[in-house]
Amino acid sequence: MKKITFIFIIVSILGYTQGKENNNLDKSSVSTPLNQTTHTKKDHQIRKVKKAVIVPKLDGKMDDPIWKETLWYGLDQKWLGSSYEFNDFFGRYKIAWTPEALYLLVEIKDNILYDQHKDPLKLWWDDDCVEIFIDADNSGGNHQYTNNAFAYHVALDGNVVDLDQNQKPVLYNNHVSTKRVTNNDVSVWEFEIIVYDDSYKEGKVNDPLILNKDQKLGFAVAYNDNDGSAERENFIGSVFIPGEEKNLGWINADVFGTIILVE
Template identity: 70%
Template sequence: MKKLTIILVLAFIIGCKKEGNSNSGKVIADVNKKTTLKKQEKKDHQIRQIKKAEIAPNVDGNMDDPIWNETKWYPMDQNWIGEFPDFKDFLGRYKMTWTPEALYILVEIKDDILYDQHKDPLKLWWDDDCVEIFIDADNSGGEHQYNNNAFAYHIALDGNVVDLDSQKKPVLYNNHVTTKRITDGDVTVWEFELIVYDDTYEEGKTNDPVVLSKDQKLGFAIAYNDNDSSKERENFMGSVFVPGQDKNQGWINADIFGTIVLVE
């Protein structure tokens, strides 16, 4: 009887060990199993069709190119930073067109004081009056603060173009955006030619621009930093509604960009 009891106890211990080893193997397998998380796709909003130009506009700050008579104005009426300005202080609108080589943007700003306090284009550039163009070549959305998933070009009054690079440093991108500005009284007309680059762009290397084509979608927004002689900008007026309390998201998150569709 004593021997039988010992045998039963041993059998029970061996069975528990086998079960424990089996579960341990399962746990290890679960830990080592890789899980692929799918990136959340951008939800298209403010979808606008942009007409192709048969003849590219001259970037001269004038509105006399034929295509500008065939395209509509869109407002820059979303208050991203500061108090909503009086219409006597600020009023902004823009038009767009495209060719396979570039996007073209015409901007008209009513602003009675143009302020450029920082002569160094890489110092506090956002606190001077400037137009800011946001572009996402594949309309993928997502974070782009210190990478080239999208670009946030700040175009200063003197024509310098600034954005942050992957090293978190400001860089001049003057070869990406050509601009001409004409001011008459309190109205300024800016004309831009923007060469589009995608997320393969690398600073300091030779990069091929995106060839634009019919039905292509791009993420896009545009804004104006307005400063009437303060230490910091007083208003930041954008073209796209941004939900939530923090509306200054364009330089970080391309999900807030609208969507433009290139048509003929």
């Protein structure tokens, strides 16, 4: 009887030890693939962007050769706010590239231009502004407090704001240059956008990307419209975002469209 009990105890200990080792192996086999998983964006709103032989002049006149050769695309997706009428807002854009930069032409019909915050780093999204979203490698994913992608808010006075890696607003006026010309209720904005990838570090020396044929970038553009309220009244973008929550561009680069640079 004692011999049988002793054998039972030995078998139980061996079984426990083996089970513990198998359990550890199971955990290891699960964690390794997760650590190796990389995020992949699903391309949508794929658009080819033509190269500009002559660099557009930032003058708000729309008469550069490249703008005569490219198509208008709409800013017609309501991301926030109530319905609006044509006399309140209408927007469209064109885009081109050179090896040194992206060039963006935006035409906005807005009956009231409103800039209530003179401090460019205070509630910048509640003033009228164009917002430009750039993901240099089209990788998608979270970029809220990283430089995986940028969400440049370009104010009426030309200041450019986004959040940095310390979750604080900073000026990126050396990334985006602009000229705006307004006649009556129509404003023409021209932008030159220097593209930086996710290696960008605030306060350091950073080399911009040299753009090339067949390169893919994540891209979207939007307009924050405020006609005199404490907060913006509408946020109107260029890309359809499914679901009820559409104010995602400043957080998730998956919602950006995809542009392909061609000659």
